[in-house]
Amino acid sequence: MIRNCSDCNKILVHSVNTLCPECTKKRNEQFNKVKGYLQKHPKARLQEIVNETGVSLERVREFAAEGRLKVVPVDLDIKCQICGAEITFGRICQKCQEKFSQKSDRTTGTESEGKSGRMHLLKSQRHKK
Ligand SMILES: [Zn+2]
Ligand SMILES: [Zn+2]
Incomplete structure (x- = not known):
């Protein structure tokens, strides 16, 4: 797998x-x-x-969003990307995280219904293993 460094574009x-x-x-x-x-x-x-540190604003936000900072800047405002609620770290709030995991559990069952072609494919793939 080849990708570029997201900072200096060097090939990794x-x-x-x-x-x-x-x-x-x-x-x-x-x-x-x-x-x-x-x-x-x-x-x-x-x-x-x-x-004071010479670190870019974007990067400071990134560090805070990763949740590795024990103390976060007082005027840091990260919002949930789904509902817009204020959060202190991450990308989505606790509530949306719970909703999201419930949703993805349910859709795996309903989505394959009515798509019998895909179902057959999945079944035959499973048999090979
Ligand atoms: Zn680099
Ligand atoms: Zn949310």
């Missing part, structure tokens, strides 16, 4: 990461800077962190 071969080793290292350094700054200044605002 057989990599499960989206960043090359150099960018991963750089990113970790940036993370530690942001984390360290927030530990010393727990009430820091996003723009302040950007100015």
Whole structure:
């Protein structure tokens, strides 16, 4: 599998990461800077962190969204991508996460109904194993 580093576009071969080793290292350094700054200044605002650490606003948001920061910028506003509720980390809120997992459980049963062609295909594939 070949993909490009999402930061410097270097070609990555057989990599499960989206960043090359150099960018991963750089990113970790940036993370530690942001984390360290927030530990010393727990009430820091996003723009302040950007100015003081030199890490881009986008990246600071990324770190916060990953949920690895124990202290997050006070004016950080991440919203659930489904319902728009305010959340502190991740992409969707707890409620939507629960709804989403329930939904995907149900659809696997109903979706294959009426699509007998696909059902047959799935069955024959299973027999081969
Ligand atoms: Zn890179
Ligand atoms: Zn939601």
